[in-house]
Amino acid sequence: MMKEKLQYLNNEIKGMPLADAIPYVLKNFEGKKVFSTSFGIEDQVLTHFIAPYSEFISTFTLDTGRQFTETYEVFQRTQNKYPKLNIETYFPEPEDVNNYVKSDGINGFYNSVDSRKECCRIRKVVPLQKAIKGAELWITGLRAEQSDNRESLEFLEWDEANQLVKFNPLLHYTLTEVEALINTYNIPLNSLYKKGYLSIGCAPCTRALLEGEPFRAGRWWWEDGKKECGLHIHTDKNY
Structure with missing residues (x-):
């Protein structure tokens, strides 16, 4: 039943403007x-585009405790521009962070992939589970051109691990098109973006892109392989 519904909706919104989709x-x-x-x-x-429907959508952000100052600045400017939009902040559990620092060190994520993933789990994945608990629909900013493993995504997908539908409205938008929307509507933008930080995460784990590098190369740059933190890797198309 869900499979048929998502197939129908995916066909319906194909080519539909963002403001309508x-x-x-x-x-x-x-x-x-x-x-x-x-x-x-x-x-x-x-x-x-979501702000006009804020009474129907719960908006949240994950504060890992290792954010850039510029991220907090754009957070404030966003609240100022959209005063009716309530952005709830979810934090990691202090005890989990303390235990991680004791066992791996304050910057232990540089030591191994497993240590980095554990840091992401504590600071992002666990708080995310609280934020999406009981949700039927999760709206994300994923785009196909961001990485190879996102090219096969659909607008609406069943997320088996989280037992909800994931909606990716910007899936087939190019970066140029996204930038055009920012300029057209004078939308607040993180000041790091124009300094080469096209994908911005935690400060210790993000650097500016070098010329010719792919979109997410600045994330966990000391690692090889897929650049994901665990928030968006559980899509099951078998429904």
Whole structure:
């Protein structure tokens, strides 16, 4: 049943303008709807288009405790521009962070992939589970061109691990198109973006891109392989 519904909705919103696709999808899901923002360029565009429907969507952000100062600055400017939008902040459990620092060190994530993933789990994945608990629809800023493993995504997908539907409204937007929306609507943008930080995460784990590097090369740059933190890796297309 869910498979048929998502196939139908994916066909319906294909080619639909963002301003029309978002309310259309919202009307087709009755349960709790959430939108996660990291205040990156994609999330800022979605914030602008979601703000008129804020009474129907719970907007949240994950504060890992290791954010850039510039991220907090754009957080404030976003609140100022969209005063009716309540952005709830979720933090990691202090005890989990303390135990990690004791066992791995304050910057232990540089030591191994496992240590880095554990840091991401504590600071991002666990708080995320609290934020999306009971939700039927989770709106994200994922785009196909961000990485190879996101090219096969669909607008609406069943997330088996989290038992909800994930909605990716900007999936087929190019970065140029996203930037055009930022300029057209004067949407607040993280000042790091124009310094080469196209994908912005925690300060110790993010650097500016070098010329010719792919979109997410600045994230966990000391590692090889897929650049994911565990928030967006559980999509099951078998429904």
